[in-house]
Amino acid sequence: MRARLLLLFSLSIFSTNESSKDEESCQFLTDECALAWEIVKSSNAKLTRMDRESILEQTENQLLLQEILERTNRVENMLELVLEKIAHVEGKNSPAPMNLVQEEIFNRYDGSSFMLKVLPNGKGFYVSSFKTNWYAAKEHCEMNGTVLASIKNGEELAQLGNSLPNKFRNHYWLSGSNIGQPAERFVWLDGRRVDNSWWDKRDGEPDSYFTGRETCVRLHWAKLWDTYCTDSTYFICEKP
Template identity: 35%
Template structure:
């Protein structure tokens, strides 16, 4: 019986030691995991610091670059520089004035001041321009497109690009362009992010864009 007692004690000791080893191993693994997680959080914090520093440097570089463009503009195109220009997110300078001219006079004003009546390149640009223009006036604004010198109903930008009548840039909910059948000259304006055709002799606000030669 004493032998069985000793065996029972031995088994109990083995069980206890095994349990203790298992527990210690579990704690060790948890500690390793904790260290790994702590290390991961540390790396994330380091990346956040690096990203903030990079963004700061990028902002400084962008500001310096814009200052260089302004100096270049002042030297190369003083007429444009003298206007109250707006630097938009695309990195370009625009003039959105309080004046209201007809399309021909608006185009001439831009040309006389080393700018051009804006040639829109994308829907994003329309949205960007309207976001600024609507703070000045919620009315319509002239852009460079027209059918001047072209068959009625065929529109093009002043840089030569076609403006198809089925373009999604037109306000299709209001059947734009609605002067396609007319043989008269019509010019293009925009409002609320969409294009419209309109009689060229009407006085509206207009948007000029500084020419690339100025920067």
Template identity: 30%
Template sequence: MKSSLVLIMVLSGLGFLPSSFSKFYIYVKQYMSWFNAQTYCRTQYTDLASVQNGQELSQLSQLIDSRLHVWIGLCPDPDSWRWSLQNPVYYGVGEIGFRLWAAGEPNEAYYHKACVAMGSSGEWVDLFCDSIYPFVCYDGTTGTFVFVNQAKSWINAQSYCRQNYTDLASVRNQADNDQLVMLASGNPWSTHIGLYRDSWKWSDGSSAPFTNWDPGVTPTAAYVDMCVASYQGKWINIACNAQMYFVCFVDLAMRKHVVRVVMKNNDSSVEMEELKDDILQKFAQALQDQGLTVDLHLGWVTLPNENVFYAAS
């Protein structure tokens, strides 16, 4: 049962039990690279630590030494292309995956964030998001595209479109692409469209809408051999082969565990079954001594003969 797993981890001095009782963090004080830490966490627990909200960030921050660089589970995902306009109603079957890459594109595989522009031929290229080009917006009110002949970065173009129209243009099919080519005709430069890649994800496969980047870090310009560590309460990207402590987690909502406790009885006159409640109380006291103050219920698994303990051969 869950409580047995929690008991062993906290007594080892490596764990933190969240009040929600769904995710359990384990601080592992062994130096490993990010990938070796990932393998360790997946073998011993669930995975490297993921953080989905402020409460989990607080739990993690209380557990680790903020003076050290400590691996967490955020890592690159170079294949995660998506449109700025996220409304699923706008896309028909298969349209969200429409692509018209030029030969050899996309080629910015070494960067976590890349943005897309359309050339005069109508084919697409990926580029740095701070590249300055005109752009095409989509106006959801009229259902039309609008060419904006102002040179802006992709991010600034996105902001402009969202403030004045609906969003940067999504290209759902060849007909949409042909419209954009006509609108941008005469433009000697490339034209920003709404496709981009922001490829951070958690090791357990979950998305990363919640982040806690250090203000001095530019994660969008990080190479794919960079992974993420917590340092002084913020996240930074560091070469994945660096040797650091790390944090694993156990998803208690998905996994149930029973832990066998081996005890030695040196007094044959003592009946262990009569002491089972006292033993649980001592376990509970040990948890309190480790600083665990949440409501925790421990219990024994009863054997078919209605006993808890049995004599080992």
């Protein structure tokens, strides 16, 4: 309480006449008010001009810090909106509205689970809930009567990529790879070549094939990346 009174006094530098009037007014109120006024007067005798300026400066610094935090929060909110809109301004195809992609969870006999996503064109994709390397993902799809997914066109890429959970962080294996091909040539399991315009050019993709190791295609935020087939990530299957 004493500290609050000191701060109040430092921000209200009374003249002698004003102090007398305030004291008289206070005496007509409660005993607590009179006691508080005595504390203020006692503090006034001890409080130097330097002390008052120091309190004022601390108060101004706190207000400035609060303003900086509020501006930081506004910038973070704006950044989230920008990230959401980037996909809409890149490429010739706009992402499909999320409510057009139907979803359903499927549990397999081996305990694994997949999310079935049905695109507006009727094509269904099974998205895994666990991570593994590309070779094991391919085998797992085939064991369940499906194959690793191959993208047919840019619209399908945009619709599927923008419907995936945690699309800004997660990656998903697709069927594309350069296995058995020249290092720079990527093909889907059905033999079609991966469209060069689908790579994530912002991050310099593809950027791993030149090492000489087998590299496979993964989906990230409606764009394609290449990485070592032995890496572990989620994967997507489809009906052949």
